[in-house]
Amino acid sequence: MRIVAAAIIAAWSGIAQAQPAPRVVLDVALPVAEGFTVDPYPSVGRLAVGRDDVQHVLLHTFKPAPDTSRPALEARIELLTLAADGDVAQRRALPVQPKVGPKGFDLQTLGVVAARSGDLAVLVGGIDPKAAQRRTVTTLLRLAPDLKLKKTTRIGPPDSVRGRDDREAFYGVEVYLPTTDNAIMLGGGFGPGPQSWWMGKFNLDGKRLWQAGPGRGAPERVPAIAQRRDGTWVSLVVEMRPDKSGTDWFIRRNAAKGKPLARTRLPQPYDSAAAILRDGSVLISDAHPDGTQKAEMAFYDDDGRLQRRAPWPYPRTWLLIAHGDGVAAVVSETTAPDAPTWLVRADAQGTILWRQGPIRVDEIVRLSDSRIAALVRPDRAAQSLRLVHYADP
Numbered sequence: 001m002r003i004v005a006a007a008i009i010a011a012w013s014g015i016a017q018a019q020p021a022p023r024v025v026l027d028v029a030l031p032v033a034e035g036f037t038v039d040p041y042p043s044v045g046r047l048a049v050g051r052d053d054v055q056h057v058l059l060h061t062f063k064p065a066p067d068t069s070r071p072a073l074e075a076r077i078e079l080l081t082l083a084a085d086g087d088v089a090q091r092r093a094l095p096v097q098p099k100v101g102p103k104g105f106d107l108q109t110l111g112v113v114a115a116r117s118g119d120l121a122v123l124v125g126g127i128d129p130k131a132a133q134r135r136t137v138t139t140l141l142r143l144a145p146d147l148k149l150k151k152t153t154r155i156g157p158p159d160s161v162r163g164r165d166d167r168e169a170f171y172g173v174e175v176y177l178p179t180t181d182n183a184i185m186l187g188g189g190f191g192p193g194p195q196s197w198w199m200g201k202f203n204l205d206g207k208r209l210w211q212a213g214p215g216r217g218a219p220e221r222v223p224a225i226a227q228r229r230d231g232t233w234v235s236l237v238v239e240m241r242p243d244k245s246g247t248d249w250f251i252r253r254n255a256a257k258g259k260p261l262a263r264t265r266l267p268q269p270y271d272s273a274a275a276i277l278r279d280g281s282v283l284i285s286d287a288h289p290d291g292t293q294k295a296e297m298a299f300y301d302d303d304g305r306l307q308r309r310a311p312w313p314y315p316r317t318w319l320l321i322a323h324g325d326g327v328a329a330v331v332s333e334t335t336a337p338d339a340p341t342w343l344v345r346a347d348a349q350g351t352i353l354w355r356q357g358p359i360r361v362d363e364i365v366r367l368s369d370s371r372i373a374a375l376v377r378p379d380r381a382a383q384s385l386r387l388v389h390y391a392d393p
């Protein structure tokens with residue numbers, strides 16, 4: 001069995017190595033203050049792209065204590081605005097003060113959304129340092145395009161039995177989206193961890209316009225949401241079965257104002273990455289470590305009907321986004337949790353168009369000209385974080 005598994009891995013590697021590298025059209029270091037280091041535990045949603053491909057990056061840095069088991073000497077969350085050429089046009093420290101731990105702020109949520117109007121919404125969730133007992137707090141900050149603070153609003157828990165009285169429940173957000181009506185859509189989970197699935201729409205002043213969930217089980221999550229041209233919302237959701245025997249994937253559809261329209265189960269394994277395409281959705285299932293099951297792409301329409309399947313050459317997919325009719329992904333050549341990772345782009349048939357690495361990629365976002373913007377740590381060093389743009393060869 002080991003020989004067979006090794007042969008499969010070698011075949012995957014050979015396929016991957018035949019792919020060309022992308023063109024690197026921008027590579028800039030994000031500025032970090034002297035004596036500070038970058039948070040080694042990145043949060044989803046730290047990179048947002050606004051009008052004219054202006055990029056907004058949340059930078060969580062800290063100054064380590066001499067005894068690294070002690071709380072950091074200082075921590076900062078800064079919002080950087082970078083022009084399309086990578087120049088830092090604006091920068092400001094945000095007035096947030098979650099509890100400070102050895103690796104900076106004790107955060108559970110950190111993300112930024114560039115709204116249609118040009119305003120920015122920053123979501124920060126962490127441990128409240130002012131509370132007598134351990135308690136989480138989530139805050140939405142609204143900033144003008146010049147980064148002046150316009151409003152700060154605390155976001156309360158969803159109206160649910162689970163988490164209502166749990167002081168340690170928090171929002172674990174995986175999806176940050178601007179909406180066409182100048183609001184934001186958030187999705188992921190809520191609870192003390194593991195979490196129940198949840199998603200909600202807010203205006204930029206923090207008013208909850210509608211929500212779906214939270215679910216009743218755990219672990220659950222919402223890894224992908226998209227709005228269709230008719231205003232309806234499509235989401236891919238992992239939900240616990242009623243008998244608690246395991247989880248299933250579902251595709252959900254909601255009306256523009258949140259009314260549930262449909263919920264369809266998808267025959268997908270739990271270990272799958274998900275993205276919503278311009279037409280339908282794609283889920284990539286990981287390979288089994290013993291080689292008995294290969295990785296595979298599965299394409300579904302918005303009603304949950306399976307359209308087709310395609311082979312996928314990488315046994316593990318860590319991160320996946322839509323890229324036109326295809327995808328961009330962060331992948332590994334083995335199922336080992338510490339395996340080196342690669343950034344790849346593939347077409348709708350699963351053919352790898354290019355790959356870059358091995359490299360540590362914290363986040364990827366598609367730009368208007370089809371390039372990919374990524375937050376990258378080339379040398380795996382916590383002190384180094386770069387903004388890199390990749391284009392097709």
